[in-house]
Amino acid sequence: MxxxxxxxxxxxxxxxxxxxxxxxxxxxxxxxxxxxxxxxxxxxxxxxxxxxxxxxxxxxxxxxxxxxxxxxxxxxxxxxxxxxxxxxxxxxxxxxxxxxxxxxxxxxxxxxxxxxxxxxxxxxxxxxxxxxxxxxxxxxxxxxxxxxxxxxxxxxxxxxxxxxxxxxxxxxxxxxxxxxxxxxxxxxxxxGKGVVVKANQATVLKPAAEGDYLHELGKTTQEIVGLVMEHQRNTGGAGSLPVPECGVALQLPANDLTTAQLQGVRRDYMKLHRSHVVGKARIRELFVEYFNKRFE
Structure with missing residues (x-):
């Protein structure tokens, strides 16, 4: 409720x-x-x-x-x-x-x-x-x-x-x-009467889906974390960072993020979505959206 x-x-x-x-x-x-x-x-x-x-x-x-x-x-x-x-x-x-x-x-x-x-x-x-x-x-x-x-x-x-x-x-x-x-x-x-909450792709539970989902979840989120770390090493600074095969860009904060912060965001996201199975194509976009909300 x-x-x-x-x-x-x-x-x-x-x-x-x-x-x-x-x-x-x-x-x-x-x-x-x-x-x-x-x-x-x-x-x-x-x-x-x-x-x-x-x-x-x-x-x-x-x-x-x-x-x-x-x-x-x-x-x-x-x-x-x-x-x-x-x-x-x-x-x-x-x-x-x-x-x-x-x-x-x-x-x-x-x-x-x-x-x-x-x-x-x-x-x-x-x-x-x-x-x-x-x-x-x-x-x-x-x-x-x-x-x-x-x-x-x-x-x-x-x-x-x-x-x-x-x-x-x-x-x-x-x-x-x-x-x-x-x-x-x-x-x-x-x-009140008529209050209905509909599930969406990010939260709906599916008992059975793509067998390698958890592997793909970990791999994809780690790739994006690695992308941020590489950008910070080479360039640094705030701004928009494009993500390959994703229609949403990362919005980086003014201060560089530590490895612990990045891995913490990744772990939190994986806890939320390890049972909320979505298509592999959506993992990348949903993680980028989650990352951006955490550091707005």
Whole structure:
């Protein structure tokens, strides 16, 4: 069932909004006829508190990556035909929102993004009013203060949702001054009658297909990674890099990517698509599109 992805600055009020959504949806479910589909629904919130993710995880790149993977896995495990999942993490990187969108698409369930729009200065003030982390950095609850350096870093790196991007659509923006937002639109978009999600070539599961698909998946993605590495060694710099036998060009970021970054993108893509079998001719184009979205 539906996946609701919250996004916003740290301390912007996301957990408050997540609870408002849960309460509103639960009221709808409780008032639904006992023999209706809606009456069987369950609502879950997944956030740093439920997952016991330490605030200090965002100070170290490896720990931060593990924290995102923990959230991603928890959301994926909960998705089913009778469960509504509210992903109340930071979801500040568009690549993570794209991955969550793909998982919802593969499960043939609708998804949306709720942007909790609060000014950075307000978030700084609200953070300063919270209790500080214990000296040993141990986790106790989600109401604790972010260390100032982590807060500023996360605000600087925040990638705001864009309703024109399919993985951020539909996009619902909740202003910080709106104490009681209208949540009917989110309910209608996620649970309303007539909401149908169609599978596409990138996500549809096929139990049997080309026998050498996994070999081709690994070979093709490695060829494209090698193409980027060769370009960076010989030329470097941002710009468009044509890919042989592909109608989509790679869009390289301003800073050269490390081998670890490139292989990380390749591994993430292969995890998403190792079961989502597509024709071999499409592997190249889909990987290039995925690469471009990760580094926009």
């Amino acid at each position: 539906p996946l609701i992805i919250l996004s916003g600055y740290p301390c912007s009020g996301k957990t408050t909004r997540a609870q408002q959504i849960l309460d509103f949806f639960q009221t709808k479910i409780n008032s639904a006829p006992s023999d209706s589909r809606e009456s069987r629904l369950r609502v879950h919130i997944v956030n740093t508190e439920t997952l016991s993710i330490n605030r200090t995880a965002y100070r170290d790149a490896r720990a931060e990556k593990e924290a995102r993977a923990t959230e991603y896995s928890a959301v994926k495990r909960l998705m089913s035909k009778d469960d509504i999942v509210i992903a109340d993490g930071l979801n500040y990187i568009k690549g993570l929102r794209y991955q969550l969108f793909c998982e919802a698409k593969a499960a043939l369930t609708p998804s949306c993004v709720v942007h909790v729009a609060s000014p950075a200065d307000s978030c700084r003030q609200w953070n300063s009013e919270r209790p500080a982390l214990p000296e040993d950095g141990s986790f106790t609850d989600g109401s604790l203060r972010y260390p100032d350096d982590i807060l500023e870093n996360l605000i600087f790196r925040y990638e705001e949702p864009n309703g024109m991007a399919r993985w951020d659509s539909p996009l619902f923006t909740v202003p910080y001054v709106d104490e009681t937002p209208d949540l009917e639109g989110i309910w209608n978009a996620m649970v």
